[in-house]
Structures are given as C-alpha cells and as structure tokens.
Amino acid sequence: MNKCHTGQKRTGAPLRIAVIGGGIGGLTAALSLRQAGFEVDVYEQAPELTQIGGGINMGPNAARILRRLGLAAGLDRQGVRPLLTHQRRWQDGRTLQRAPLNPLCEALYGAPHVTIHRADLLAVIASGFPAEHIHLGHRLVGLADKGDSTEAWFENGAQITVDLLVGADGIHSAVRAALFGAEAPRFAGCVAYRGLVPAERIAGLGLEIGSQSWVGPGAHFVHYFVSRGRLLNFVGWTEHDSWNREDWTDRATVDRALAAFEGWHPQVRQIIAAAETCFIWALFDRDPLPRWSVGRTTLLGDACHPMYPFMGQGAAQAIEDGATLAACLAAAGNADPAATLRRYEQLRLPRVTRLQDLSRANKTRFHMRDGPGQRARDAEWAKAADRSPDALRWLYEFDAGVVDPMAV
C-alpha cells in the first residue's frame, strides 16, 4: 500500500495556503500544513486569539496528532489526564457505566485522553506556529476562484492571492456561504449552562480525576478537571423548543442553572452552586454537506461538519481534517490541487458523517425519560460500557495523518 505521512518531500515551489479562522481547527491545520512544507498564513477576524467556553476533551485520536506536531510538552503542562469515564443516573447517582481512560489509552493507542481548557489548548497550538503568519483583525468578506489561484478580501480592506484557501471559520462560515450559498444554521433544541469551579471550592466532594456525566430526563450534565486540576469544568445540557439570544442572555446565572437542574443529585447541584462563572450556549445544527471543496478552496471543522458535542469529537475531527489535508497535499506535491482537495474530502466524509450521526443519536439516548426505554438503555450500558477505550477502538486507533492516496 502506498502510504504517505505529512512531511514527505515534494517537488516545486511550496504552495501558498491561506487558512481562514484561527480556532482550534484552523490553527492546527495551519501547523500541520506548515510542517508538511507549505507556506501558510492564518487570517482571524478577532483582534486576538480567543476561545469562548471552558473545557474540551481530546481523545487519543486527536491527542496523537497534537503530539506529533511537537505539542506534547504543552499538552502535558496544561492538560489533565482523566483516569476514567463514569456515567451516572441523574437522581440517585447510581453508576450506569464506568471505564478506565488513562494510562490505558496510551497503552492501546499511543496517546492519552486529555481534558484541557480551550484557551490553554489554543495557546499550546499557537506556540508552535509563527505569530507573524497569524493576521488578526482580518474578517473575510469575499473570495473568487481564479482557476490557478484564489483571491480573498477582508473587511479591513486587505486582499490576498494564494494557491489554496481553507475555510476553518466555524459554523457560521463565510467561506462555506461563498462556496455553497448562505443558509442559517438551525437551533438544535438544546442549550448548555457552562461553568468553571475552582477545585478548592468542591474539595469536600472528593471527586475522582475523571470525566463524569449524569444522564436524566431531557438533560445531561458533564464535568471534568482542566487547567492542571485547578478548575472543574461543567456543562449542563437542557432541552428547549426555541432560542432567542436576547431572551436567554440574562438566564446565564448560577441560580438559573440550579433551577434547570432542580431535583438532580446533590453532587451536581453543589458543583453548579460553587461556579465562579456561568454562561449559556445554544446548540446549532446544519445538514451534512455532500462536498466541501470547489476549485482551490475547501473547508474543515465546524465550517463543513458541525456536530452535536455528544461524542466529544467536534474539535478532534477538525484536528483530524487538518492532518489529512496536509498528508494529501504532501503526497500530491503541486499536481492538480483541486483534485487533491476532492481526495481530502472523500477521505474525511465517511468518518465525520458517522460521528455526526452518533452524536445526534446520543442526544436521544442521554435524555430519555425514566421508563422502559431508559431501563433498557441502562441494562445495555451495564453489559458493555460503550464509552470505554476498547469500545471506541474504531475512533481512537484511526490515524488521520496517514493516508492512502489510492483509497479514493
């Protein structure tokens, strides 16, 4: 089999690539592409690199890519290695499933499972990429495929001409709209209360260094440590029919979150009550796209495959996208970049579509009303933990940075 890693030697002048969006997906792709030998610049609309929200899970499939990019020390310094994953019942705290995570993940898949604050993760990734190639305050407003190049222009008046353009500009992607037409994402019927709790405030709970999720009727609640264990991150999901930003912004208080989890186990309520900050986040959705690329422009991450965060894989898949894109381009050299972009999307589509489907199904499974369906689910989980590293071999073992150009 003709396999190729990023970094393979290519012929000709390096392609000049613009990545639009300096989020987790865009910055990691930029780093992957640069390490594969391309000339890469990132254009980010915000005046500084920022990530809203608290923590994020990095499964071994993503952690392996970050480590290969030279970010192992940063991940170890800022992240936490949860010992286990533990799912519990909303009211009485009964264990529904429990499985080890670390060090098992490293033994099985060559990389740990990491929980980390988003801002820390972004800073770790940015530390590997030259700051002079990150152009802040650049909001893309238009682009045009010129056949052998792509032009793009920005709100601040700047204009660029590059060999390839990658839209990593999130769920409201301007690049996606330019390629496939503007269409607003749909409210997915869920909002999340997100908060961070200083560890000393909940020391009395004696929490294990693990990722716990509590499932109940119409809601679920997840918590794990970030920031070297100094903070506990929580996300409490609840179902709602509608979302109106103005109506909802004032609901992001600790009291509102407590009201949303009325009657839940005391541990859940004590964690919410101890929060330093609490804010609300609405979940949006889009139908899967059948293709991501047009000519010399393509997409990655939430720009092309936003997914419910109920497999904890949205950012991980964006990281995988960048690794596969870099590997495909490295394998092809400068030959027919448009065809290479099509190959990249064909390699990625089946995997991200599967994860979109599984994430959607988990919304139903996690939010079951108490009754026969919920009891059947609990019995299934008791037989075999579906979140254990063994059960997720197909997900964690996969190496997105190693592609077979003959596979598509």
Ligand SMILES: Cc1cc2nc3c(=O)[nH]c(=O)nc-3n(C[C@H](O)[C@H](O)[C@H](O)COP(=O)(O)OP(=O)(O)OC[C@H]3O[C@@H](n4cnc5c(N)ncnc54)[C@H](O)[C@@H]3O)c2cc1C
């Ligand atoms: C509550 C919650 C929990 C989650 N938990 C996990 C988890 O545990 N694990 C996991 O893997 N994923 C998780 N996800 C999903 C994950 O957060 C997203 O999939 C991921 O952040 C997407 O990254 P991205 O780089 O594609 O997009 P984004 O993070 O949205 O970044 C897009 C960037 O593009 C910039 N931008 C936008 N428009 C323009 C423009 N016109 N010009 C220039 N720049 C622009 C933005 O400012 C932003 O910096 C979770 C999501 C939520 C909501």
